[in-house]
Amino acid sequence: MYKYDQYDQAMVDARVEEFRDQARRRLEGKLTEDQFKPLRLMNGLYLQLHAYMLRVAIPYGTLNSQQMHALADIADKYDRGYGHFTTRQNIQYNWIKLEDAGDILADLAKVEMHAIQTSGNCIRNISSDHFAGAAADEIVDPRPYAELLRQWSSFHPEFSYLPRKFKIAVIASDTDRAAMRLHDIGIQIVKNDAGELGAAFYVGGGMGRTPMVAPCINAFVPLDRLVTYAEACLRVYNRHGRRDNKYKARIKILVHEMGAEEYTRQVEAEYAHLLEEGVEPPFAELERIRTYFEDPLFEAGAPEEVDRSDPDFAVWVDRNTVAHKEAGYVSAVISLKPVGGIPGDATAEQMRLMADLAKDYSFDELRVMHTQNIVLPHVRKADLHALWTALDEAGLGSPNLDTVEDIIACPGLDYCSLANARSIPIAQRISERFAANGKTGTLGELKLKISGCINACGHHHAGHIGILGVDRKGVENYQLLLGGSEAEDVSLAKITGPGFDENGIVDAVETVTNVYENERQDGERFLDTYRRIGMNPFKEALYG
């Protein structure tokens, strides 16, 4: 994985000292909150319901065991012994003190981490495929391109005060595991008929109050012009994006209102101009970055056989391991979704265990999934039983990847100052309901996503089943949505009808899964059945 050079480290160290001074001046009263707020947000420090909240960037979700240990130490030393892995492959701490913030950033910098640009109207953490570099179906590891874009976008003076926040995802397979087309810019590394690599640009996607699927504006940008094209996309947005209304300030609104054709025309004109200016970094820089992402030394001829005589282990292998490009290896998913648990939360002890297991079994590497689980990307099949045994003993062996128990849930009203309703208790009760009725396995792939407000951090628009919490005259109410997908078959979910109370929404989820069980044909997922039969059978079952 990428290692900081002297420039990276110097930049991060300087930012730590700068923010330490800013926090000191705030505590001394030399800065007002209005003056300080944009400064702390640039360093990922929010003020949430119960305390300050710090969001730490995990670039494209990749980290090593030393970094995971550092995250655990921060949880113990400065927080309350746990952290929350987010839907953008980051981690958040919920109980931070302002007087500790400088020390925390310094501890992060020691392991090449930071919280820069995890908030504010700038280019946020670049996300990617959590199986990058391991997936059997990728044409190339997308992370070098994500890293190049990370370096380009870090402290970019022109894009530090955009009309609104800006999120970029990079993938390199036809299977979309990063919700690529629901980002401000989604980039898919592709191969043309001549066998050359290039980048397909999808611009203007997003969730939030106005969900949009990004259209493709250029199907093949040469990789030695990747940054130039991205810069052109940002420039047109920075020039025309609305700053008068924050609800219409995202690039999706610009692309929609301007029209994809006109937006593309302006991007291409800007691109031509930028090519003359020569803003692209030397291709040698990309080559330098690429060397950090070379394959680990896989064992040649690693055994393919897995002893499946332990039935619980066999279920976990079937559900939580994913095909690897190297024979004898898999990617193993550590579920942070125990039945009745809080999606995405991990204790410091669990983080340390995952770090140690990564060192022992996965070439010292971990990934954070946007679905709030952790991946050990390179595990020998021969080591799977030992790995599962250690995970299971620590409460991390839930065999529920991509099932109805594998719920994305934002922090909701339990932690977030923007939320209108609680998300986590709904996720807990749904997972308990389906664990109790024994249907988790038989329902197969079923992606359920819950947001506590219309900002959609819980990706409810993209759930096969989505739930949106709203405030109805001071009482929590939950809307049910069906038919969304953030994968390569991307679609936006539709609301079924009137909302439900806390008890009713759990029953409603069970009701729609009953419809699916009655109506499904061979091999159909919930989403497939919904697409075939439409909304009406579900509405009839829900509302009569």
Place this chain on the structure above:
Amino acid sequence: MRLLTGNDLKTGAVTWWTGSDWSIHVEDAADVTGNEDEIARREEASRRVNSPYAVDAELHEGSPRPAHIKERVRALGPTVRPDLTLKPADPEIGNWVI
């Protein structure tokens, strides 16, 4: 009744104006009806609280209870982590929030 609340500048902890000081316990909060803006300005200037604002509340069994669920969650702590709330040993406290 109206309560004045904010976050402690140093720690970020939720605090409530008691009439003379700030407390992390909402049951200590005083009715500030009519004086909320003046107290908020003064206390923010003294750096004892961050971004104070007033909320509606009612008396519930003799103690103030914020009218909106968001403020009740703020007052107590996350409902999904009773161990991290201000009343971890009270099994009935969830009813106060919801």
